[in-house]
Amino acid sequence: MFNRRMTTAAITVSVVALLCAAQAQPTTLKTRFEGYTYASNVIGYVNMTLDYCDIQAAITTGNFTAALEIYATGKNSYSGLSRRTFYRFASFAPAAGVVEPLHDALTAGRNATWLDTLIKDAISKRDGPLTLGLIQVAALKYFLHEVDEGFNKIRTYFQDPTNNDILISDETGAPHNVDEAFALWAGGNPRACGTLSGWAARLGSDMDATFLGKSFVNSAMTLALNELLASSRTADLDIYNDTRAMVQRYITVMGLQGVVRSLYRAEAAVACKRSAAQIAEAKAMITVHWTYLEPLLFARNMRASYIQALGQALTNPTPSYSRALPAIRTVVSAMGRRMSEIGTPQFDRVTAGWTTCNAAAVAPVAGHRQS
Numbered sequence: 251m252f253n254r255r256m257t258t259a260a261i262t263v264s265v266v267a268l269l270c271a272a273q274a275q276p277t278t279l280k281t282r283f284e285g286y287t288y289a290s291n292v293i294g295y296v297n298m299t300l301d302y303c304d305i306q307a308a309i310t311t312g313n314f315t316a317a318l319e320i321y322a323t324g325k326n327s328y329s330g331l332s333r334r335t336f337y338r339f340a341s342f343a344p345a346a347g348v349v350e351p352l353h354d355a356l357t358a359g360r361n362a363t364w365l366d367t368l369i370k371d372a373i374s375k376r377d378g379p380l381t382l383g384l385i386q387v388a389a390l391k392y393f394l395h396e397v398d399e400g401f402n403k404i405r406t407y408f409q410d411p412t413n414n415d416i417l418i419s420d421e422t423g424a425p426h427n428v429d430e431a432f433a434l435w436a437g438g439n440p441r442a443c444g445t446l447s448g449w450a451a452r453l454g455s456d457m458d459a460t461f462l463g464k465s466f467v468n469s470a471m472t473l474a475l476n477e478l479l480a481s482s483r484t485a486d487l488d489i490y491n492d493t494r495a496m497v498q499r500y501i502t503v504m505g506l507q508g509v510v511r512s513l514y515r516a517e518a519a520v521a522c523k524r525s526a527a528q529i530a531e532a533k534a535m536i537t538v539h540w541t542y543l544e545p546l547l548f549a550r551n552m553r554a555s556y557i558q559a560l561g562q563a564l565t566n567p568t569p570s571y572s573r574a575l576p577a578i579r580t581v582v583s584a585m586g587r588r589m590s591e592i593g594t595p596q597f598d599r600v601t602a603g604w605t606t607c608n609a610a611a612v613a614p615v616a617g618h619r620q621s
């Protein structure tokens with residue numbers, strides 16, 4: 251009798267557990283990832299890293315139709331009943347009259363279709379590296395939008411602080427936007443195929459621009475996002491605004507690292523007689539990083555002739571790191587920064603896996619270039 255009753259009770263418990271499991275949706279709420287604790291549920295944004303993986307997998311098998319489909323209509327991430335898409339990130343434009351300084355710095359007056367057009371061109375040319383890189387730029391664009399939207403919510407909160415609490419609430423207010431921004435920066439899963447923080451980490455390592463083994467752009471960005479979260483919860487508008495300016499500066503540093511590292515890799519690929527596809531891949535990443543770096547340099551009031559000279563050095567048909575260095579140094583110095591902060595391409599890391607490659611083929615030695 252006793253055993254029978256136990257069994258019934260056990261069955262009841264496990265049925266209830268099953269029902270709960272069936273209903274349980276994954277959430278980021280109160281989870282900690284890479285130095286940041288989510289204040290709300292932004293699992294849909296984390297799920298975009300799954301879309302990225304699936305696009306990458308489709309491209310790897312040469313199925314650009316499938317890649318376009320996931321890009322345009324989504325797959326793993328839900329916003330209510332509809333799917334969230336990278337297409338939306340690429341083609342988002344603020345509503346009329348809404349000012350979004352970081353997002354607007356990146357779009358630089360171009361209309362809502364420019365980035366989507368670039369991505370679709372890359373897909374139709376079956377250019378995998380360019381497609382994947384530009385999709386990350388779309389994530390970066392929407393990341394900047396979320397940071398701006400957080401600011402606008404706090405500002406609106408002050409118009410009626412007694413009734414506008416919801417605008418600084420964790421669930422749906424400015425802190426939620428900061429969570430969305432962090433999810434777009436770093437995701438929420440160490441197995442993600444590609445994230446912006448992954449870019450920063452790789453660039454920090456390849457350029458030897460690390461502190462205690464971590465890319466300092468990544469460390470700085472993590473702290474900045476924690477600061478944005480804190481100042482959004484306490485409605486410290488000025489601190490939020492100052493911090494978002496830092497976010498823009500960190501992205502600019504990452505862009506400089508991105509073009510320098512990619513240019514060096516392109517030159518190494520040519521010197522080491524890698525396949526045409528590998529040379530094209532390295533060149534595609536110059537384009538990808540320049541897509542956001544160029545407008546951010548303009549937004550920083552960099553002299554136009556310096557930007558133009560850098561753009562020319564980067565797009566020279568014969569990639570040469572040493573020939574581009576003067577243009578790179580001029581821009582970095584005009585920003586008041588030192589080249590040591592941007593870093594130096596580390597041959598072994600930039601060309602990892604290229605076994606027959608020799609550093610002397612690319613590295614400028616004592617001011618001279620070996621050929």
Ligand SMILES: *[C@@H]1O[C@H](CO)[C@@H](O)[C@H](O)[C@H]1NC(C)=O
Pocket residue numbers: 313315316319
């Ligand atoms: C490409 O992916 C689509 C799904 O989007 C599928 O219908 C099609 O069969 C795939 N093509 C090939 C050649 O595998």
Ligand SMILES: *[C@@H]1O[C@H](CO)[C@@H](O)[C@H](O)[C@H]1NC(C)=O
Pocket residue numbers: 275276293294297326327328329
């Ligand atoms: C996120 O992905 C998980 C796993 O595929 C899924 O269970 C969940 O419903 C998705 N949530 C959203 C909001 O996209």
Ligand SMILES: *[C@@H]1O[C@H](CO)[C@@H](O)[C@H](O)[C@H]1NC(C)=O
Pocket residue numbers: 361362363364
């Ligand atoms: C957006 O800009 C591009 C290039 O500047 C132009 O070709 C296109 O027609 C514009 N689209 C819209 C909807 O204004």
Ligand SMILES: *[C@@H]1O[C@H](CO)[C@@H](O)[C@H](O)[C@H]1NC(C)=O
Pocket residue numbers: 488491492495
């Ligand atoms: C936010 O900071 C920028 C400088 O980064 C400044 O130009 C702007 O006036 C500030 N906005 C507000 C509303 O304080």
